[in-house]
Each structure stands twice: as structure tokens, then as C-alpha cells.
Amino acid sequence: MASSVERQLIVFDFDWSMADQDTDRWIFEVNAPDLRRKMKNLKDEVQWTDLVAQSLREFHERGGKRHQIEEALRIMPFHPAMVRAVQKLKSKGKTTFLCLSNANSVFISTILASKGLSELFEEIITNPAEWDHSGLLKLRRRIAPDAARQHQCKVGCSPNMCKGEELEAFLERHGKQFDRIVYVGDGSNDFCPILRLRTSDIVLCRKFRGLERRISKEGDKEGLKCQIRYWAGAWEVEEIFESF
Numbered sequence: 001m002a003s004s005v006e007r008q009l010i011v012f013d014f015d016w017s018m019a020d021q022d023t024d025r026w027i028f029e030v031n032a033p034d035l036r037r038k039m040k041n042l043k044d045e046v047q048w049t050d051l052v053a054q055s056l057r058e059f060h061e062r063g064g065k066r067h068q069i070e071e072a073l074r075i076m077p078f079h080p081a082m083v084r085a086v087q088k089l090k091s092k093g094k095t096t097f098l099c100l101s102n103a104n105s106v107f108i109s110t111i112l113a114s115k116g117l118s119e120l121f122e123e124i125i126t127n128p129a130e131w132d133h134s135g136l137l138k139l140r141r142r143i144a145p146d147a148a149r150q151h152q153c154k155v156g157c158s159p160n161m162c163k164g165e166e167l168e169a170f171l172e173r174h175g176k177q178f179d180r181i182v183y184v185g186d187g188s189n190d191f192c193p194i195l196r197l198r199t200s201d202i203v204l205c206r207k208f209r210g211l212e213r214r215i216s217k218e219g220d221k222e223g224l225k226c227q228i229r230y231w232a233g234a235w236e237v238e239e240i241f242e243s244f
């Protein structure tokens with residue numbers, strides 16, 4: 001299988017796919033569990049990115065500090081096998097890495113830097129965030145609610161971002177044909193992009209989470225074409241990558 005592949009694209013979701021936790025929830029579990037509870041209570045009423053932005057403002061207003069968030073990110077579970085897996089594959093030279101995540105640019109870059117992976121990704125497509133001078137992390141949706149162009153997704157992506165459209169836009173922007181696309185994901189919002197994959201492409205689906213459920217319920221109906229391989233721990237991704 002691997003022999004005919006000259007150039008491949010590996011697309012990584014971040015939370016629970018590259019990392020072994022969910023950044024948005026984890027930083028509050030570490031620093032402000034009452035805000036974590038509040039998010040759980042409000043998540044069906046408030047759009048998720050807005051809810052995280054609002055919780056970051058509340059944390060800041062009560063004196064929460066930038067270094068507390070950064071420290072929580074640095075200690076967040078992240079399997080050493082995942083670091084090895086991507087470093088080894090990158091060193092073989094035929095793979096481009098793309099990060100496609102519904103977290104935000106600061107969470108992802110902080111964690112990648114702490115693992116020595118700052119140079120891994122060609123692009124990180126996610127919600128934009130930045131620290132202001134007072135130490136507030138200002139987070140916005142990738143697609144603002146008042147933006148003229150909203151996404152056209154029909155399979156249920158959140159209004160802030162359609163990962164399927166983002167993947168297609170990346171492929172157009174990049175102007176390169178990849179012999180194979182490998183998508184590593186776990187969540188229900190990873191279902192849309194994998195519908196765009198070909199029979200020669202592969203999804204590495206993390207078991208026991210939203211993506212596995214959507215594949216089994218909707219995969220046939222929505223015409224899912226790619227090959228599917230399941231994994232539970234990052235050591236298995238490392239094993240699979242060895243064959244790439």
C-alpha cells in the first residue's frame with residue numbers, strides 16, 4: 001500500500017486526536033472547575049467558541065492569569081508516542097501535515113511548542129486567538145457570525161467553521177495533488193471532512209467517540225468512500241505511521 005505513495009497529506013484534528021484531552025475544557029478543569037460546570041450547563045444554548053471566549057473573559061475578570069492557562073496547556077495529557085509518530089514520519093520527507101481544529105491558535109501553538117513540534121504543520125486552520133496586554137485571551141470564531149460569507153455545510157458543522165470546506169480550500173490553495181490523504185480524527189465534526197476523501201485515502205478514527213458513532217450511523221447513507229482504520233491509543237497511530 002505504501003509503496004506507490006510519493007506525496008501524502010496527514011490531516012490532524014487536535015483535541016482527543018493529536019492530544020489526549022480537550023483543550024477548551026481542560027484549562028477550566030485545571031483552573032476554574034465552576035466555569036467548567038457552567039460551560040457544560042450552557043453548551044446547548046451558546047455556540048461553543050463563543051462560550052469558550054465568554055468563559056475566558058470571566059476567568060480573566062476574577063483575576064485568572066495567562067501563565068495559569070499556559071501551564072495547564074503544557075501539562076495537558078499528550079502521549080509521547082504521538083510525538084515520536086509525527087517526528088519519525090516527518091523525517092521521511094514525503095508527508096505534509098495540516099492541523100484542522102475547532103480549538104484555537106494559542107492553545108495549539110502553546111502545546112506544540114512545549115513538545116518541540118512548532119514546525120510540524122504546514123498550516124494550522126482553527127479559530128483565531130491572541131493575548132491582549134492585560135493577559136486576556138481574546139478568542140473569535142473562524143467565521144464571524146456577521147461575516148458576508150458563511151459556510152454551506154449540510155452535515156451539521158458548527159457555524160464557526162466547516163472542516164470539510166476548510167479541507168477543500170486548503171487543497172485548492174496548496175495546488176498540489178497528494179497521492180494519499182490520511183485524516184486523524186475523533187469527533188463528530190470530523191465526519192464532514194472525511195466525506196470529501198477518496199477511496200485511496202484513509203481515516204484513522206479514534207474509537208469510542210463521536211466520529212466512530214457517526215461513521216457507523218451515517219457513513220453508508222452519506223457515501224463515505226475512504227478506508228477506515230480504528231485506534232484507541234497514540235501508540236497505535238505510531239504503529240500505523242510506521243507503515244507509511
Ligand SMILES: [Mg+2]
Nearest residue numbers: 013015016187
Ligand atoms: Mg477532536
Ligand SMILES: [Zn+2]
Nearest residue numbers: 153157162192
Ligand atoms: Zn461541514
